[in-house]
Amino acid sequence: MVRSQIVGCGSYLPARKVDNAELAARMDTTDDWIVERSGIRQRFIAAEGELTSDLAFNAAERALAAAGIAGSAVDLIVLATATPDHTFPATATKVQRRIGMKHGFAFDLQAVCSGFVYALSVADNFIKSGQVQTALVIGAETFSRILDWNDRTTSVLFGDGAGAVVLRANRGKGSTQDRGILSTHLHSDGTHHDLLYVDGGPSSTQTVGHLRMEGREVFRHAVINLASVVGEALAANDLTAADIDWVVPHQANRRIIEGTAKKLGFPLDRMVVTVDRHANTSAASIPLALTEAVTDGRIKPGQLVLLEAMGGGFTWGSALVRM
Numbered sequence: 001m002v003r004s005q006i007v008g009c010g011s012y013l014p015a016r017k018v019d020n021a022e023l024a025a026r027m028d029t030t031d032d033w034i035v036e037r038s039g040i041r042q043r044f045i046a047a048e049g050e051l052t053s054d055l056a057f058n059a060a061e062r063a064l065a066a067a068g069i070a071g072s073a074v075d076l077i078v079l080a081t082a083t084p085d086h087t088f089p090a091t092a093t094k095v096q097r098r099i100g101m102k103h104g105f106a107f108d109l110q111a112v113c114s115g116f117v118y119a120l121s122v123a124d125n126f127i128k129s130g131q132v133q134t135a136l137v138i139g140a141e142t143f144s145r146i147l148d149w150n151d152r153t154t155s156v157l158f159g160d161g162a163g164a165v166v167l168r169a170n171r172g173k174g175s176t177q178d179r180g181i182l183s184t185h186l187h188s189d190g191t192h193h194d195l196l197y198v199d200g201g202p203s204s205t206q207t208v209g210h211l212r213m214e215g216r217e218v219f220r221h222a223v224i225n226l227a228s229v230v231g232e233a234l235a236a237n238d239l240t241a242a243d244i245d246w247v248v249p250h251q252a253n254r255r256i257i258e259g260t261a262k263k264l265g266f267p268l269d270r271m272v273v274t275v276d277r278h279a280n281t282s283a284a285s286i287p288l289a290l291t292e293a294v295t296d297g298r299i300k301p302g303q304l305v306l307l308e309a310m311g312g313g314f315t316w317g318s319a320l321v322r323m
Contacts (some may be wrong), residue, residue: 001129004124004135005170006323011163011291013044013278020156028299043159044314045197046142051085053094054202055162055319056140056307059287060095063136063164070099070217071099074166075132077106078123080115080139080283082312083146087202095138106130109293112196113250113311114186115139115283116163120307121184124319127169138164139283146198148210157253158211159279162289176237179322185232186317192221196312220312227263229318230308237320241265242260246299250309251275251285259310272298280310297323 019042020031021116034040046055056079063125079092092106111118116139123135140162147155172178195217196317200209234240247266249257251274261268274289281288286307293299303323 001174002128002130003170003172003178004127004167006321007163007168008063008065008069009065009164009287009291009294010059010062010064011161012062013288013289014046014050014053014055015162016045016047018043018045023156025219027149027152029154029156029191034156035125037255038157039276040157040279041252041276042161043270044161045144046160046320052081052083052140053085053091053143055142055160055198056081056091056095056138056164057098057138058161059164060099060136063166064099067166067167069134071101074099074101074136076103076123076126076133076135077101077104077301078109078119078135078137080109080111080119081141082110082112082115082282085144090139091140099280105270106262111283111311111315112313113280113282113285114250114309114317115311116286117184117307117309118186118315120319121317123167124181124184126226127167133169135167136164138162139285139287141272141282141284143280143282146208146211153215154211154213158278159281161278161284161288163284163291165290176239177322182235182320182322184319185229185236187225187229188313188315190313192314193222196314219253219256221253221314223259223263225310225314226256226260226308227318229316230260230264230306233306233318233320243304244270244306245303246270246272246293247306247308248290248293250271250311251278251289254278294323302314
């Protein structure tokens with residue numbers, strides 16, 4: 001059977017690093033308060049005039065270089081973002097132009113923090129159907145542009161960044177030993193809209209709006225939903241937690257990561273954690289963390305990796321991948 005194999009990873013962070021001390025000088029907060037509640041010590045903020053497409057392009061270029069593939073060979077781009085350059089056209093088409101891709105198709109996908117897992121699933125299905133051979137999946141965000149910097153409960157939690165992977169069609173035997181995406185599992189529940197949302201948009205207010213969140217409720221749902229969707233992935237492939245080499249979770253909050261690990265019985269030292277340095281970069285967080293762990297040698301070819309995320313909507317999902 002056809003599998004979608006990850007053949008290259010890349011990431012990009014803006015130059016400007018903002019630590020907790022800088023935020024404490026601007027608002028009613030402290031380093032201790034932020035670290036205790038989230039585990040975050042710093043984040044990166046896009047420069048004025050630096051767009052989501054710029055972050056996405058840089059991450060894409062690095063993923064393509066790691067894969068040894070020219071941009072002109074890409075058949076599909078799926079760009080997960082909640083902070084596009086424009087209402088339209090899709091930010092993905094700007095990346096398409098800049099990498100020199102003149103065939104195929106490119107589009108954006110919006111599932112907030114679950115966006116990368118959703119985008120990976122979409123690209124995987126295009127590859128398995130035989131419609132494309134090579135896909136570029138990107139998560140890119142400039143969340144700093146939709147934060148209310150007077151709200152310390154949300155503004156200290158987020159940052160900007162981008163990550164990308166290159167997928168290529170690869171023949172497998174249909175077993176869990178195949179290299180590539182083994183399964184993806186997606187969910188949403190619109191009844192929780194008001195717990196995590198942005199209070200603006202073209203149709204409602206004709207403004208961008210700001211992020212609003214009920215943190216305690218989001219935390220509670222996150223631990224439950226993430227544990228459930230991870231269990232779903234394991235059951236679908238007749239595996240146990242002991243079979244997983246690494247978990248790459250969405251980097252929302254260290255306490256959520258620890259809570260999910262405890263609920264599932266995963267050792268914390270098998271969870272890739274970057275939230276302390278990157279903060280919550282929404283759709284970019286998983287590919288940023290994945291790229292770091294691949295680059296530093298923690299994640300090795302042939303290892304089994306589980307990706308999981310939850311975001312506004314609510315949306316949540318998981319993907320099981322053999323690297």
